[in-house]
Amino acid sequence: MKITRLPLGALQTNCYIVSNGERLLVVDPSAEAKVIIGKLKDIGLPVDGILLTHAHYDHFGALDEVQAFTAAEVYMSDIEIDWLTDIAKNGSIRFTEEITSSVRPNTLKEGSAAVGGFKFDVIHTPGHSPGSLTYKFNDFIISGDVLFNKGVGRTDLYGGSTAEVMYSIREKLYKLAPETTVYPGHNTPTTIGDEKENNPYVR
Template sequence: MKIATVPTGLLETNCYLVRPDDSRTLYVIDPGADARDIADRAAEFDYDRVAVLLTHAHVDHISGLGELCRLLRPAYVYLRGPDQAFYASPENSLPPYLPAAKDLPAVTGSTEDSDFKVIPLPGHTPGGSGFLFRGDPPALFVGDTIFAGSVGRTDLPGGDTATLLDSIRTQLLTLPDEVELYPGHGPATTVGRERKNNPYIRNSNYDQW
């Protein structure tokens, strides 16, 4: 599996390009900005088709999508259903820094691609998702659910702390330690490293926030 990371935009949102070893599809995960930079990195891959996967609909993860679709013409854009209304909302912005995204394409809440498994990760947003790709080790793209040494914030629209922690405990910490976690911001980590060292997981008082 070949993975490239392109930090994009004001918030340095990680856009990931993933091509599984046994697939001819290039997956673009969370094109938050800088679509031309993403397309330039895509040119380094050997592929026949493109698909876009969105871990959630916050504006810093989708603002480059319209231009990217013009450049790479993906077969589809995937976003889990509970985030689709927010995806299209003009209120999905972070003023004055990030206006609402423009020229967004239609999205689908289903896909028949077998290269990855969708793991529901509500909490940061209601429709948050992870994308688990087979490999040695497996790679899980988790959006803003968990970071190296931290977890996603829940004070934005649709966020819920108890739901976020439940997603982490039931969907992420049940995976093998060697699974690599690729978050929406910052460096990659592993399930085992976060299980052992993440203070928000180890501190039970965080449940009360």
């Protein structure tokens, strides 16, 4: 599989486009819809679905426009569906622009999942937010704001929990193969093995 990383918006939140050579998935259409749509046009493959790792505003700011362009179904945790319309929960109330979405998403729970031509595992990794999901493909994960390159997701936002994020990383993500590539919600990719050895927050 090929993955394209687009750091977008004021917080440089990563939007990912996953390709199997025939179809695409979009993960976290974060901001700058024109950039995402332009890249989708360049790739020129149909989009099977749009996945959200969680429902903080900087991860779905371009959702409605990208969904309208692709006509793809949206998937996320049922725990955070109301966050799409609640500016206090999604965090946009703290900033000048209030961000909401009118899409009606499908829900995913922990376990095996299939969206169009893609099969992947859903790992419930709460802590940064209660409905945070990590998506595991063959040799990589998209971890949202749970695990970063030498960092972890903040836990001082609505529904956050330091104990939960540490459990999610130690007992779920760190159990994956060391060579597994981690594509985080912000900053550059890393690997599970590198984080287990060198992450200063959780080893």
